[in-house]
Amino acid sequence: MLVLTLFSLPFMAFLLDLLLGDPQRLPHPVRLIGLWLDWLEPRARRLGLPLKLAGVLCVFATAWGSYAVVNFLCSIKYFGLILLVYFAYAGLALGELLASARAARKLIEDEARLDEARQAVGMLVSRSTAEMDAQELRRTLAETVSENFCDAFVAPMFYLVLGGPALMWAYKAVSTMDSMWGYKTERFRDLGYAAARTDDVLAYVPARLSALLLLVVGALLGLNWRQALARFRADAAQMDSPNAGWPMAACAWLVQGSMGGPASYFGVVKLKPALGPIGQEWTLDKLTKLSRLVLLSGFLGVVLLQAAMVFATRHLWRYF
Template sequence: MTYAMLNAYSVSFCLLPLGALLFDILIGDPRTSFHPVALIGRMISLFEKSLLKPHASSFMKKTSGGLLVFLVLTLTYEIIWYVCTCLDKLDTWEAVVGRALLLSLAISPRSLAEAGFEIRHYLVKKNIKEARRKVGWIVGRDTGHLSAGEVTRATVETVAENIVDGVIAPLFFAALGGVPLAFLYRAVNTLDSMVGYKNEKYSDFGMIAARTDDIFNYIPARITGLLLLGAVCLLRLDIVSAVKTFWHDASKHPSPNSGIPESIVAGALHIQLGGVNYYGGIPSHRATMGQADEALTSDHIKKTVWLMYVTTLLFVLIYAGGSFYLYYSSGSF
């Protein structure tokens, strides 16, 4: 590989997250059954049919669930690695663009924003029926009887939580190991969203998937927390309340990671998240975060989306700037 090619690849590594974010903003997440994450989901469903035996012992279900995780992660990484290898056979900058486009499919800031703003639109128009229907697409709880405030709470919680899952974590793993590792993370996250439930069907079979997701999100969630506090400052929201709420309430969340962004958003916006949700008609209480100083309104969705975008931009700029600095200081340029 020539020196010029090495330089090009060095620059491409620095620009990869910026290019991915730009593609996401311009193109968004294509709604197709051939989307890589959709294909990962179909792979999981296919393996689940073979591996999940309803009458097996708890140990065997956990073992089968572990095998599911191993198979899905291994195949996902190998397939994306092969695609990237094929891209590298193109001209250098074509390969760079191809990798950035592929990485854009692993992140979802535009999809999160579009979902949030669509629900907000129906709330503003006082079309609560359609708002309930749309929020049902992005949450697992029952939504048929939610009030406008509860629709807002569900939307804010989902957007806040997915700042980690849908944006920062895949970019973080791309920084560590390129596009294949970013998609390996997306496979971890998809496994958790499909089988990582604490119910009769999945409590044993999905245990390893859920634990793997907790482990993979541990560092990205804390990076997100720091960047989200920076976004709170930049948007001139209440940083003191955000820090206090994070300190007192983040650990109350059943997830060791999701409580970080949700508690910061709750404090920054002076709202209360958590409370009673219904799943299949059965109530489930989750500890509350933040104080209900303000009634939940559609404007809180807009503010949460802006917090998501500013947090994303901060990570991308730090990633690109840090990479350029390391390469420059090492004499690669």
């Protein structure tokens, strides 16, 4: 089964993602989706429909359109094989996440470059980092790496294995909409409601799978998996999001670093629930352990997802 995984499209995409990171010189599909959403927003507002209903139509059009475009391009004779690999690889962002975290980590440890560290961490999160000290930057970096293990890797990989690059990009389209429109601000409270709720539904299983992978790898690495297993679900339940707390709380308990506390979003300070052991500060060593935990959990995720799909294809589909 491992041999089949190593020669599969998901593993190839995983390897390319780690080696190459985001394809900076190519027209990344996420950027194209972002341009589409910028074009779509004013037109959706002019439809004359209730904004929540307009948001539903936008989610459907964006997800279905992404699926159809990717499916068509990947079906082109000969050239479609190259695009198949490209779309699979481009939908993952674990390599870029870990590389950006590593660069930010180095800046945080250099007191003379703390302003650069604030900018680097600020590129990874939506909250303001302008007034953060080194410890707040470490905590913020730990939170975004933990949460994005699901958003940037497990969830798109889950849909890649389930339905190929087209389904993966239907999910990525919704995830991008949530990132751009899913805010409880006056501008997007109604129009972005459907995108946020759809993303919650689509990420429900991947978020829980993310926590499971982290706990298994945490046990293999000799981290605090028993305490994490006993405590992380109660912590995750405190979060507004039904999904974000699962990988975050699992990482907080495994690596023994506190998450949560005050965070500034668009000028408004929000008190986020406490995750993990109270009062445990994030150190360089803990951030390094976290990156190793996430990387190895990603590898395990590819193997298990591909194995599950091979098993289902061979043994279950005959009954349907």
